[in-house]
Amino acid sequence: xxxxxxxxxxxxxxxxxxxxxxxxxxxxxxxxxxxxxxxxxxxxxxxxxxxxxxxxxxxxxxxxxxxxxxxxxxxxxxxxxxxxxxxxxxxx
Amino acid sequence: xxxxxxxxxxxxxxxxxxxxxxxxxxxxxxxxxxxxxxxxxxxxxxxxxxxxxxxxxxxxxxxxxxxxxxxxxxxxxxxxxxxxxxxxxxxxxxxxxxxxxxxxxxxxxxxxxxxxxxxxxxxxxxxxxxxxxxxxxxxxxxxxxxxxxxxxxxxxxxxxxxxxxxxxxxxxxxxxxxxxxxxxxxxxxxxxxxxxxxxxxx
Numbered sequence: 001x002x003x004x005x006x007x008x009x010x011x012x013x014x015x016x017x018x019x020x021x022x023x024x025x026x027x028x029x030x031x032x033x034x035x036x037x038x039x040x041x042x043x044x045x046x047x048x049x050x051x052x053x054x055x056x057x058x059x060x061x062x063x064x065x066x067x068x069x070x071x072x073x074x075x076x077x078x079x080x081x082x083x084x085x086x087x088x089x090x091x092x
Numbered sequence: 093x094x095x096x097x098x099x100x101x102x103x104x105x106x107x108x109x110x111x112x113x114x115x116x117x118x119x120x121x122x123x124x125x126x127x128x129x130x131x132x133x134x135x136x137x138x139x140x141x142x143x144x145x146x147x148x149x150x151x152x153x154x155x156x157x158x159x160x161x162x163x164x165x166x167x168x169x170x171x172x173x174x175x176x177x178x179x180x181x182x183x184x185x186x187x188x189x190x191x192x193x194x195x196x197x198x199x200x201x202x203x204x205x206x207x208x209x210x211x212x213x214x215x216x217x218x219x220x221x222x223x224x225x226x227x228x229x230x231x232x233x234x235x236x237x238x239x240x241x242x243x244x245x246x247x248x249x250x251x252x253x254x255x256x257x258x259x260x261x262x263x264x265x266x267x268x269x270x271x272x273x274x275x276x277x278x279x280x281x282x283x284x285x286x287x288x289x290x291x292x293x294x
Contacts, residue, residue, distance in 0.1 A: 008179055015172045019165065026161050029152055029293050039294055046289035050282050057171050057278040059271075067110040070121060074128035081136050089143055 014056045021049050113268055120272045124279045127245075131283050134241060135290055138234040149231055154222055155214065157292050163206050164288045170199030171281040174274045181260065181267045189270075193257050196277065200250040207243050211236075235291060242287055245280045252276060 025045050028038060055061040060068050111117040142148050177192035219225060219232060226232050256273045259265035 008176060011172055011175045011179075015168065018168050022161065022164055022168070025289065025293060026157060029157065042289050042293050046286055049285045053171065053278055053282045053285065057175055057281075058275055064110050067118075067121060070110070070125055074125055074132050077129060078132035078136055081133065082139075085136070085140055089140055 011056070014052055018049055018052060021045055114272070116269070116272050117275070120275050124275065127279070128283075131241070131286075134238055135286065138238060138291070141230050141234055145230060149222060149224070151231075151235075151292055151294065154218060154224070154231070155235070155292055156218070159206060159210055160288060160292050163203055163210075164284060166199050166203050166206070167281045167284050170196045170203075171278050173199065174277050178267065178270050178274050181270050186260070189260065190257065193253060193260075193270075197250055197253050197257065200246055200253065200277075203246055204243065204250070207239065207246075211239075238287055238291055242280070242283055245283070249277050249280050 025042060028041055028045075033041070054071065060071060108115045108118040111121070173192045173195045177189050177196060180186075180188035180192060215226065224232050226236065252273055256265055256270060260270065
């Protein structure tokens with residue numbers, strides 16, 4: 001375990017980033033942006049925050065690459081799920 | 093070939109291939125990957141039902157996002173407390189560990205309290221106000237299924253963390269067990285970040 005990499009100050013730094021991203025997200029919603037632009041930005045912010053939690057709090061950054069592949073599998077399957085349901089989403 | 097079989101019979105792998113620290117950690121990661129698929133299925137299903145509907149209300153106006161923004165903050169803070177608790181027990185500082193894990197448990201309970209208040213408020217006031225009921229609109233169905241499924245995970249996490257607190261106090265659990273509990277708790281936080289965006293903000 002790379003204990004040196006998990007210093008308390010590094011965690012606090014991630015916390016501030018997550019907090020700022022959350023505040024920006026809420027502010028974006030109140031700003032009344034065009035719907036598609038808002039949706040795109042919010043998805044980017046959500047994935048960014050989720051990745052920060054997984055990489056730093058769950059230590060994925062310091063684990064073997066294969067474990068990261070295991071952790072990513074559900075997301076790949078979700079993409080396939082969406083692709084499989086596309087005919088239902090956009091019927092001819 | 094017969095040699096290979098003999099080797100497999102005699103030698104059991106001593107450490108987990110992906111997580112040399114413990115088998116439990118690998119087990120938790122596999123469980124979380126499966127759990128993520130449950131949440132993924134629910135979120136994708138929600139997205140498709142919402143897309144297919146032509147009278148979906150704006151979530152922000154019906155649900156309100158100020159309380160949930162605070163709940164997001166709560167879970168993020170409790171995640172930080174969890175990593176600080178882990179750092180404390182790795183240094184052998186038990187009192188500090190107990191302080192931070194105690195805060196994690198309190199944060200989880202406070203989150204559940206907020207959710208109970210939110211649900212009560214929605215069911216008795218806000219949803220009837222816009223003419224949506226539990227059983228008549230998919231907006232309510234998907235909302236309660238998704239946040240309810242997540243709330244069950246928080247409940248499970250509070251129970252899990254409490255048992256870890258007790259086990260460490262009695263000296264039965266050490267740092268590696270706390271790390272595994274931490275993985276679960278951070279996952280619950282991660283899922284809430286996604287739910288907050290997809291269900292409340294979008």
